[in-house]
Amino acid sequence: MRNDNTNTDNPIPAPNQRAINADELLLRTPRRRAFITGSEAVAEAVKRANIDMSIAYPITPQSESMHLIGDLYAQGYVRDYYRAENEFAVMAAIHGAALGGGRVFTATSGPGTLRAMEMFPVWAGSRQPIVCAFMCRGVALPPSIQPENIEMAFLLDTGMLMFHAENAQDFFDMILAAYAIAEQPEVHLPVGVFADGFFVTHTREVVMLPPDDVKLHAYSPDIAPIQPFDMDHPPVRQTRDPLMNKSNFTSYAASASWHQEILAAAERARKHIDRFMGGLTEVSEPNAEIMIIASGTAASQSREAIRSMKKDGITVGMIKVKSVRPFPTKEIIAATEKAKLIVVPEFNAGGWLAREVKASLNNNNRVIAGPRVFGGMALPSEVIAGEIKIFLNQNL
């Protein structure tokens, strides 16, 4: 394991931080109040994550976070940092750094995510615990830099774990938790931590932060489920030989078993998500007959809708989906047992969360796949409440 206080790739001396375990950093260390943007929350998480390498390429609305991580490099908190040629180059190079046994971080947005798409299943297929923040925005459907999270739909089956932050606090906590979860030997998968761009990245809010003189212990590739590509860990020759590339049943079966292992690793993450994130979901009013299922900032808007409906004497519960992969199927089944109506508001045109919810439930005619907004439109709480009132008027 690398010495926690060395800074071999950075000429700036590492600041004096005490390495502690993830339970202590995330769950037990007293926190102080800060008023920061989501981008700044990302940098605060990286500051405490003991990162070996971070690689940047600018794209709105992600640019500020990687700019701030460049500042962390200049202060000695990150051991190596550079700007790559484009997003594909970033994701390929960060993969190389992870294969070599380093702890890495990067971030991107919208079209950058799509440009780098080929690398995400490669990360998962090679079992690398890479953490990447995605500040979601529109893609060319039509061209838009505005908030929406359709890019999450494209990533659902890449093998990555996917966490969706509602706010800057979530963003901070989920990035640090992502390392704790991803680096478990039986998990060891990449994690995408998603936040709705601009709403989370570019607005200030209260975030409770642990002190910045503590950080996670250094990553140790010694306990990885797959050998790092160095000359210190056997079998080193694997790095020079191809994997399975023969055209016969045996090779296909081996490839299938390898693929199953990626999916199995995501399942194994569940208990660690419970431990470090308090569960895959947060549920309020689990016995309510009307439930909202939402993730990201749609959860915040839903909270406002729930508050306004309560004033009218209507009780509405909510399931906030924190982990999209693995998906909280059992949790949603349990929390919607008494629901007669399930509303799924989203910030995208495709309705990927509604599809996931419908696929999880037996009697899914209870699910209203909306309201949905996109192209940068806001999602007023009145629109969510209106959807519920239409149902109530029709069924009274």
Place this chain on the structure above:
Amino acid sequence: MAEQRYKLTVGPEGYLAPAAAIMGVVSPDAGYALSGGDIVPEDEALSLIAEKLAKAQNPAVCPGPLLLWHWSDSVPQKAAAVRAMAEACKAKLLPMPDYRAKSPRINPDIEINPNHPSLTIEHNNIDVCLFVGMHLHFANMALRLIRGATNCYTIALSDTAAIDEAILSVRDVDVGKIESVTERIKKIKN
């Protein structure tokens, strides 16, 4: 109808055996082990391993790269303990020296490979195999293929987390646990 728990049993399970974790098998915490997909106390699992190895007709111990290369100071003592365990139950030693696919094929008399492990198991008529010193990803991948294609009982000892594709699996295995299995084998044999 109550949900039926998935049990890991001797195969052949079929064309594409499902991954145990996807079927609901949960990795045990420290001090516990997996037996047939159920979480059991570690000591119980160590006894079961000894019993399976001692009573096997044709057992094999398959050491992986983490045990075959002297890459850390703790390896020689652990390798010696594994050899002693294999000798106690008269098991064949069929190493997995690396993970690459070999062309045209491996020599199943002397080695096992994660990409086609059932070749070695079937060629040697192995009824109980024990994996040790392998990276978790390759051990799981290979054990699932063995469970899918053969009737071999599978056991795995892991340095880190449990290897959930084995019918019996113990985590955090050190020299003391290996020696404990050896002692229990000797008691059964005597």
